[in-house]
Amino acid sequence: MDTQLLILFGAVFALLSAGSLTTWILMRRREGEPGAVLLNLRSRCNAWWVMAAVFAMTLVIGKTGTFGFYALLSFLALREFITLNPTPRGDHRTLAWVFFVILPLQYLFAWAPWYGMFQIWIPVYAFVLIPVRSALAGETEGFLSRCAKIQWGVLTCVYFLSHLPMLLYLPIPGYEGQNAKLLFFLVMVTQMSDVLQYVFGKLYGKRKLAPKVSPSKTWEGLIGGGLAATGLGAALSFATPFTPWQAAAMAGLLVLTGFLGGLVMSAVKRSLQAKDWGHGIPGHGGVLDRLDSILFSAPVFFHVVGFYFGDSMARVYPMPDWLSRVLMPFSQ
Amino acid sequence: MKALLAALVRAVTGVRVGVIDGRPGERSRIYFANHSSHLDALVFWAALPEPWRERLRPAAAADYWGKTRLRRWVSEKVLNAVLIERLAPSRERDPLAGLMAVLNAGGDILIFPEGTRQPDGVMRDFKPGLFHLIRRMPEVDLVPVYLENLCRILPKGEFLPLPLMGAVRLGQVVPGLKEGEAKEVFLQRMRLAVGELGGNG
Numbered sequence: 001m002d003t004q005l006l007i008l009f010g011a012v013f014a015l016l017s018a019g020s021l022t023t024w025i026l027m028r029r030r031e032g033e034p035g036a037v038l039l040n041l042r043s044r045c046n047a048w049w050v051m052a053a054v055f056a057m058t059l060v061i062g063k064t065g066t067f068g069f070y071a072l073l074s075f076l077a078l079r080e081f082i083t084l085n086p087t088p089r090g091d092h093r094t095l096a097w098v099f100f101v102i103l104p105l106q107y108l109f110a111w112a113p114w115y116g117m118f119q120i121w122i123p124v125y126a127f128v129l130i131p132v133r134s135a136l137a138g139e140t141e142g143f144l145s146r147c148a149k150i151q152w153g154v155l156t157c158v159y160f161l162s163h164l165p166m167l168l169y170l171p172i173p174g175y176e177g178q179n180a181k182l183l184f185f186l187v188m189v190t191q192m193s194d195v196l197q198y199v200f201g202k203l204y205g206k207r208k209l210a211p212k213v214s215p216s217k218t219w220e221g222l223i224g225g226g227l228a229a230t231g232l233g234a235a236l237s238f239a240t241p242f243t244p245w246q247a248a249a250m251a252g253l254l255v256l257t258g259f260l261g262g263l264v265m266s267a268v269k270r271s272l273q274a275k276d277w278g279h280g281i282p283g284h285g286g287v288l289d290r291l292d293s294i295l296f297s298a299p300v301f302f303h304v305v306g307f308y309f310g311d312s313m314a315r316v317y318p319m320p321d322w323l324s325r326v327l328m329p330f331s332q
Numbered sequence: 333m334k335a336l337l338a339a340l341v342r343a344v345t346g347v348r349v350g351v352i353d354g355r356p357g358e359r360s361r362i363y364f365a366n367h368s369s370h371l372d373a374l375v376f377w378a379a380l381p382e383p384w385r386e387r388l389r390p391a392a393a394a395d396y397w398g399k400t401r402l403r404r405w406v407s408e409k410v411l412n413a414v415l416i417e418r419l420a421p422s423r424e425r426d427p428l429a430g431l432m433a434v435l436n437a438g439g440d441i442l443i444f445p446e447g448t449r450q451p452d453g454v455m456r457d458f459k460p461g462l463f464h465l466i467r468r469m470p471e472v473d474l475v476p477v478y479l480e481n482l483c484r485i486l487p488k489g490e491f492l493p494l495p496l497m498g499a500v501r502l503g504q505v506v507p508g509l510k511e512g513e514a515k516e517v518f519l520q521r522m523r524l525a526v527g528e529l530g531g532n533g
Contacts, residue, residue, distance in 0.1 A: 075495070083497040089487045091452070096492050278497065280346075 003237045008184055012052050018248040020045050022129065043232045043283030051281070051290070055187060059180045063168055065112065067181075071107040076287040078103065078157040080278040084269070085149050090139025094130055098150060100109045102126045103158050110162050113169050127151055132146030156265075157288070158277040163299040170302065171311040175241040185240050186301055189233045189251045190258040190293050197259070214266040217259075226255040230274045241309050253304060261296030334410060338385065341378035343373070344499035345485060349379045353504070356383045360435045360472040361505075363388075364462055366526055367444035368453045368483030370396070371493065375482060376442055377411055379500040389434045390442035393418050412443065428465055435465075435472050442477075445522065455482040455527055458519040466509050466518075476503035476522065478529035501529040 023042050058069040082095060102122065109117040131147040151324065164186065168179045175182075200222025209217045225284060233251020237244040265288065278286025306313060319327075338505035342348060373390040379386060394415040407413040414430040422475065431441050442529065443465075445458035480499040486492075506525050509518055 005528075079495055079497060082494075083481065087484065092484075092487055092490050095494050099495055272421065278346075 002178060002181070003182055004178075006185070008181065008188070008236070008247060010057050012188070016045070016049055016052060018057060019048070034154055040283050047281050047283050053084055054278075059184065063165075066165045066168060066180075067111040070161060071104065073287065073291065074103055074107070074158045074161050075099070075278075076280065077161065077291055078153055080280075080286045080288045081153040081157055084274050084277065085153070085189055086177045086271070087146065088139060088141070089148070090137040091134055091146055091150065092148060093137060094133040095134070097129060097133055098154055099185055102129070102154060106130065106158050106162050110166055112320050112323060113317045114319045114323055115169075115313040116319070118162070118166065122154060126154060130154070152268075160295045161291065163302040164294065167305075169317065170313065171316045172241050172305075172309050173311065175307045175309075181239040182241070182305070185233070185236055185247075185250075186254060186297065187294065189254045190231055190297050191290075192232055193225060193229035193255045193258050194262070194293050195225075196228045197221040200224030200228070209244070213270065214263055217263070222259060226252070226259070230256050248275050250305070252302070256296040258293035262293040265292035265295065337380065337410060338378040338382075342373060344493070344495060345375055345377075345378075346376055346484070347379040347500045348435050349381065349500050349502050350362070350510050352381065352384060352502065354410060356387055356440075357513050360438055360464060360469075361440040361475050362462070362472055363440065363442040363477050364445050364526065365442065365477035365479050365524060366453075366530070367446045367449050368451075369449060369486045369488070371482050371486045371498075372444065372479050373411055373413065373442060373499060374406070374448075375480065376477065376500055385442070387438075387440045389439050389440060390416050391444070404450070418447070427508045428461065428468075431465065432469060435469055440498070445519070451483070451488045455523060455530075460515055460519065462494050462522060463509070463515045463518050470508055472508075473505045474508055474522070475505055476525040476529060477501065478503070478526055480530060503529050 023038070023045050026036055027042065055070070056068045058322075078099070082098075087095065106118070106121055106126075109121055130150055131143075134143065134147055134150075164183065167183045167186065170179060170182065172179070172182075198216070198221065200223075201216060201218045203216030204220040204224060207219045208215065208218050209222060230248050230251045233254070234244045234248040236251075237247030240247055240250075242250055267326050269275075276285030277288035281290060284290050359519065363376070366375065373392060377385055377388055377390060388411075389413055390413050392411065392413035394409050394417050395484070397403050397413060414434060416427060416430065417496055434441050443462065445462045446456050447459040447461075450456055464506055466472070478501040480501065481496060482498045485494050485496050485498055503525060506522070513521075
């Protein structure tokens, strides 16, 4: 196994140990019942251990495992999204198509990989299918907003997220076979950016950034946490195809897109009158509460890295032979 | 096998009932719930902690759950259901006899007092069965239950369930039939008890 990846895992292990130890000491020093903030911190820490372990495992077990894992994450995220969106009966069959056909095929095309179809399967074919199936069901009330909600859910939870494992295939000259570390870079910087913004916001936060959309976000948190996460990205450059300055720039891009993704998903959540997307991860809320910042950063990071450092995906990954035999059985 | 199926249903629908007041078997219970999906009884059964699940015998419509081999297997072997004749001509016998036998033997039952599934998830008036049961068996506990979102997971007329998240909201034991309480007043009080759990009166 890649020794650099082992170093990265070791760093995460040390970081989580430090977090758990701090929480433990804080709980010991406090007399009587621990407060709600501490209890939340402890359950958050515990959940981070599980999430980090699962994430590390998917990077080790190889491509099929990774794509399977992100397909499952997309599934859980979309499930939370649709559950909070009150869809009427007329959308039942449309949603069955979304969950059981559109989502698995997106990950099949990604895993294959058939880059051209991966890019257009959802924005073209699925987006045609969704309103057509709902129209055939015959319910017209709120038709446009119903279709838009389902399409938005599929776009963010499935299409955007599927760009994350797709980083494994991104052809970067001189970096062949090491792309798992690129995936690690994205997830590490985005998640640490969230955590650091939260910490800086709690310590120094004064000026609210978007009080209506996300009351906990402050300018001090964004700038302090963002700079710290950018520094972390620069420090991780040894494991990436980037120089330290390039890594800092890419980390800055992740901070910005991650922040904006979180902000947008927060606005969506609030428009649905909810505080959390679900209750699947103790202390964190739902899967989407943890993924919201990655949804926007994954596709942007994928394309920017591809543009500056990679080869053309479309040329490197045309339709695989086995798929062309399935789809065009009569041509020679 | 049963525990596995219950775990599977919980995983798919995301439902769970936490701690329940009292000990199983202290007093027999009538759980009464809103009805919007064929999944209702199965999901409620799966959501209960195991000692409570073992004691439960849900009421199920004989004209649906007795029809095919699969349904009969689920209702008899898994849910341990009491099949009820809903259709008038075959109701020679006392329709409540089966349920009363369960309560007398110390078991718990689940009934859907609306009588049939409501397609839009909006609760309708309760049929008088619950009133007759509690009048004849005043010493059992009445527990309201609200089943949320199940009509979206499997609505009336669909065969493929969606993997959405549902919820089972279990209420506190409500007072039984009061001295001189009229049938309509009692049924309305019970309906409100279920509705309040769902956040609407």
